[in-house]
Amino acid sequence: MATLHGQPVLILKEGTQRTVGRDAQRLNIMAARVIAEAVRSTLGPRGMDKMLVDGLGDIVITNDGVTILKEIDVEHPAAKMIIEIAKTQDNEVGDGTTTAVVLAGELLKRAEELLDQEIHPAIISTGYRLASEKAMEILEEIAIPISKDDDEMLKKIAATAMTGKGAEVALDKLADIVVRAVKTVTEEVNGKLRFDPDYVKLERRQGGGIEDTELVEGIVLDKEVVHPAMPKRVKNAKILLVDSALEVKETETDAKIRITDPEMLQKFIEQEEKMIKDMVNKIVEAGANVVFCQKGIDDLAQYYLAKAGVLAVRRVKKSDIEKLAKATGAKVLTDLRDISSSDLGEAALVEERKVGEDKMVFVTGCKNPKAVTILIRGGTEHVVEEIARGIEDAVRVVGVALEDGKVVAGAGAPEIEISLKLKQWAPTLGGREQLAAEAFAAALEIIPKTLAENAGIDPIDVLVELKAAHERGEKYTGVDVETGKVVDMKERGVLEPLRVKSQAIESATEVAVMILRIDDVIAAKGLEKTKETGFEGMGEPEF
Template structure:
């Protein structure tokens, strides 16, 4: 049989390679992302439910924080992993809105699906979405309110933002207590960089949530201690604090050393020399006038007893993080030698004490003059409860931080989404062609937030959305879901506020993720092998920047 000039079939991909491409592949990826969205939907809002996740090592986590859930779900689908990434990015950048961003991205993909099935090019949809998100962000910036105008009490404004962030969290019933704690924590930081890593969070099992404490300074658990420790004073007012990176232990020089002696006196001289070395160090520390000695390295029993006899408190093996925060709070600097320690190397605070909290003893440094750090001691009945309290506090702290840096806020409870949705619908009517449909689809996708809030609260979503659409068409720009009256209302006047940055970041991330999924029309899955794939040629189309390899 004559094939003419047709080239014979060339096998480029390794046997067992799975290559899928075309419109069906995009729809398949969208379906995977929608499955992730469906998992997170019930957790949205004040009346959202929590999810119990049991990991492979049988560790249980109860949470409704989107980023935490997605991280623990261990998503393997390469397209769905995009949602995990944007949720983590939202958590790192803004701290809150991790569930919203995932639900928005899933809804944007769901709205794009019918267009793809009808044969519209994914690039046209992407172009429409890009235009829509640009208009939406401009509208949010236009609507956002500068909360510092003509208002002196900045703290009250920050507390309102923090309380909104806590509405969907486990600690909502204790919100008034924790809101004050979060705002105190952020305001204690350096105003220039607001580094939230300097807010230490210690979890102590036992007690009620409201037994949690805010320490304007540093607190850390009592370190390993030797005999003589109990004789040391446990409370000081205005002490001098010396921070060291020096080991204060009596060590016989037997490691990797061989000493030959002929007389007992020679051996005694060696022992005396070892004692003399450490006693000299201890005398130099005593001469500095320090009342509290902290060291990253061990402080042995000889040194502990020496300090106890002279009414000096000591703690060895202090964790690096805790030591760094102590320096930030009390001043001074870490010394790596005991010689030539000057007064400016020492720090101070108003009050130091060691107290019992739960089953542990904690060292507290309070009233620190240079306090650019603080510590939150969280209490709770179960380990999972305290872990969720910590995640909730983190979200609220990040929101307060962003509100302090970016003074613009918008109303929550689905209000801003409905207003932007109305604006995009009106805009879409002013243009012709396919873009009209796509921008309208983007506007419809935004309604997923108020709709899901209603469904999770047990309200009639269809009725509520109709009432919201009517209110917004009459110019009620801040109308959203009101959970107290189980109706709709002006959320701005009820102080349901969120930083505009949260909404802008969520919309941008969700649209970017959607466009990324829409741009991938080919997936190549290689069977795991060593270097067999090293010289494999890429299949047709992979060089067009549209392939997404599966790991």
């Protein structure tokens, strides 16, 4: 509201909350730091888990950063921006979400100290951006090349991603399954390796133990055979994939059929039956003995298919139909009029098996499957879900490592190396940007510091030892959370893809810069909440 000649002039809508200048920056930074602090204790192999209970009473137990942040309901817009970088990190590389969020929080904390020294946000932003670019160069220098045939190294990458996510019981076995799955579906396109995580299907099933998790070189469907008289096991399967319903089609236009005597009704029913029988005959004549249908299968069609000894499954998800096409080499048909034997896919065996309490259909023995399934087992639903999250992360990072052919040591080694190199480089900037670059370098120390804290080790001692080791040129030295010592992580086999680190640093920098440049927050009345939520208008956030 402004005043003109003593007369109040309403500019913003009544009830709108406005925070300007230093207050806006302080509140935004606080909101971002609260979110970072919420997930900080989950970082690393000794990180703790969070139990999240939603409004319906459903429980999630996890230490996966992005899962936690997706589940918690936040109000503050700056907090939402921090959650966005976790989602981006997850979409791009699948791991390093907690690292990105914790780093963003620390960058903002260091920036706040510079703001208190009257350094302009634009100068801090420039310094951060320059430091981030330099960090990318340093990462490239310390990256370790990896070949697609180096299975041992790939297993170590998978194991690093799964450590701390409940998978330690069967870490070696799970790492082996992940590497085999990723290598099976990775394809070479124009001389470059390409991996699509969509073609590694994760099927969860409660029961058994984590050790019972297996890789199926084919597709597992959470479905059962549609008719009891159908075969439950088909060898040398010729597979037909249909994305339309196996039933009499309805007319496109509104039409009425007037039947005046019982004979006409009988003829009409017989004609419908004949159409369905012809449809099934075409399937059988083409040589198909297994049918996967995306939509429904008419009861009569089920009967004729069963009579012909064809195994059929209905209402298969579109994504599963696509995976089946990729695994078996079948074409997805919409119209059965043009069906031929060349449209069919092949598999050595299709069978219905009982897994736990439910029946599932296994399509195995595909010649060159470009889609596979990892069947995840565990004692309880929550264990299975957490193992699945760990395997999903491992699948993504192994795929990224194969595509890029470069990895870095883990356990805080790259962060300390970048931090030291940035501190040496910062004075070349001159001006106040140097202070921002030094703050950026100091912020990177939060990762090894947090790893040490979460493992119950003195963080100050660890940082001193780490810096001393890196100054001696031991660039792969990181924190061993089991012994509390600093060791060579390349030899220890703690490795992460280069892209996980570079994406985390870039994302954290971008969001920190964006939040720093905000000096005015105007919140519409609709954002206002009651005090019961712990957050009223644009006041101080409470989570």
